[in-house]
Amino acid sequence: MTDHSRDEIDVAVLGAGRIGRIHAANLARQPGVRLKYVVDVNREAAAALASEHGAQAVDLDAAFADRSIGATVICSSTDTHADLIERSVAEGKHVFCEKPVDLALERARVCAQAVERAGVICMIGFQRRFDPTFAAVKARLDAGEIGIPEMLVVTSRDPGAPPVDYIRRSGGIFKDMLIHDFDIFRWLLDDEAETLHATGSCLTDPAIAEAGDVDSTAVTIRTKRGRLCQINTTRRAAYGYDQRFEVLGSQGMLQAGNVRPTEVAAYTARAVSTDVPEAFFLERYRAAYASEIAHFFDALTRGTPVRTTIADGVKALELAHAATLSWREGRAVRIDEVSA
Template identity: 50%
Template structure:
């Protein structure tokens, strides 16, 4: 039985607490948060103890930590936890700074402890099935990937100001998806971005609408589209054209009822947000982490994967500002 310390009791911490306590081979024993009341409430809900991050990391009875704190603390906590001999599952991104993430990777690697980054979309049953079909060669050589990721509405501007920007906060999931599906990093990144959803987002120095093109050395292409506003719900789709066919994974909808009349055909909208769409993915992600820690020790989403996605976010940020393509090798 893995004994787990949860660092962070916010919205995503609550999601992870449910996954931890629902797994037969893991037990939530301690919760920390800068908001002590939130930590106490979540700990009580699941029969754990409220504590501090420092105490959890120092506790030799705790086998692993799940880091769901603010992004600017991730690298420090990864380093501290791995130095203390603990396995780590950390929410994305590794850090707001690529340079800091690279340093963190070096330190964590020296400890030999497993570190997994929380790119939960890899564990969505539909996306996972698409990836498995690619790996089986069912559409031949993958040639053109399209990833659509639209939020139903923008987060508060107060969040935007500390998020690291759309490329590091939102599109980083899609950068990881592209690298996962296409089997590696692109050679160049081209980004076009603007703020047309909410002028306050632009005033805060961020964008809310973006298209990024990833160009691979062998000629393959991936296109990622992001928007902070889709009034009809959480739009999450992947389409992959190959030399021998097409694979696509569509939206999860609120229900499967379809009404067909002389006036037309109407179906339900996509599920409204990530909590509805990806709950199964979070459970599968946690199961994969537990399996890796108790088995081979090789996690399915590594710290390298986290650094690679952050490098693409950095390249996209530079490209959007300069209007020029950016070589990925120049940012690593």
Template identity: 70%
Template sequence: MSEPKSIGVALFGAGRIGTIHAGNLARHPHASLRYVVDVHAPAAQSLAAVHGAQVATVEQALADASIGAVVIGSSTDTHADLIQRAAAAGKAIFCEKPVDLEVERARACAEAVRRAGVVCMIGFQRRFDPTFAALKQRLDAGEIGTPEMLVVTSRDPGPPPASYIARSGGVFKDMLIHDFDIFRWILGGEAVSVHATGGCPGMPEVAAAGDISHAAVTLRTRAGSLCQINTSRRAAYGYDQRFEVLGSKGLLQAGNVRPTEVVAWGEQAISCDKPEAFFLERYRAAYALEIEHFFDALVHGTPVRTTIEDGIKALELAELATRSWREGKALECAV
């Protein structure tokens, strides 16, 4: 059997995540990065030069029949437009979360994808993290019986600039959208209620930008399983990403990743490395694995694990959590 041909790729976005995706595309045997598209020309030129690609406009990239897939890592406000245009051009789509900041626009994207009949995968890379995926596999194997409670800790080492926070869609859509996806993935059910609360202890600049820096969310599934998510835009000790699942027969924990696993034992204390600095380091393996999965799915015709419907479901929960926080009460989910 002959080796499958490589798939021509156009990458939208030459920033931090675009750079990560470009490197992973360059290493994948079935992907051929041909175009880099970014409104900031120097960034596009620099990244394209590293990988032997060309700089192009959106129109040029989508008009090229040799392009079979697009990878969207540009700013959130471009996602919906690029998804719809790529779908209309018949390209397979990998898009970073969120689909959009507005649920109705995200649903319009899903309809465009459905009409075009193209593959569309949303970048919920945490499902591909080796530790998280191993926990899920053991959970599905019945190791701890029926899952009853999920506790998620998700904290950034420091807040982004106030200018970013003001246009981010808020902490629930910007940060917790990943955790809402984890909730659906791990517990395997949909929420029937959401209760969110939060504030800005010691971070008035976040409040001035119209957002909160700390949040706690409780979700309940139809089966009665509970999920508690706690998040903060500031953790002085590093990027804190972990969760645990309590089941009828035990507990499974997925902890942080550290630069090394060396532990120093001394007279005064036992010490180890702090967690990885931020998301690019923490999820380095996950980003590579999700791109590998996307192109393997295209080559072999298998379904992708994180669909645009998953993106919409997570966004709906983020929207409901935002409303719950603002209204100060628990809200029921539409069924």
């Protein structure tokens, strides 16, 4: 078992890609936390990131063999997530893992059971819950500002698609992209889906269709309490990264808009103009990524529950699985078909 008696928490970051670099920089700023190891199959990437933060680049076995490591931050490819979570918790190490838990629903459930048996903290990286604007809407919603929530409309549009090679191994748009929106739906409405209907088209790049996926989707969810949610997504928004939602309640509406590089508005005789939204998710959710890592380590030191558990990861994956089934079979899906 890991030795947790020391005041400082030693951490290993597993994965030195772009999200690994974001998390490494944020955790390196946390008081009482030391980034000790960086692990990546790309040894050059691991060495570069480790050097930047005064850490060591080691292989996976060396990182897990060190009893001083109190937590792992998993930023590697999705197909490694469940294995690394299970290996971490078996060693008594707490875990922060990027979404999704796995692409296979049953594998994610088995992983969640391993976490429960181990009794350690496992947080899944749904960073949108930590966005200051989104969190403010949630707080005001919970305070009853607009009465009882009745309808949620989510707009989630990327500025461009990832490479087709990535799309082929991503598990599809519902598991790769919309899984965040499914988590937002559950979080905001504090409700569970009863039925889901998803449809999709390939409107931006025929190569995505050739890879067996779609790039534009529309999802309608009816909850167990009869509330409605509509989610529209696309992999191409020419004007930037478009992330917003609105909640309609019995006494009003709350909206969360986009974040822009500046809030300057120009008024001329011809037009009123503002900046376009932030370029992509790394810029849009810069503050959210910092906040979620701070929350994770605060939970480790104080023993408080994390906001995004592995159970949340499994629930979001259930919705993504149901959406994939709905799209492929052209029908509405009852969630109990996939959650049993």
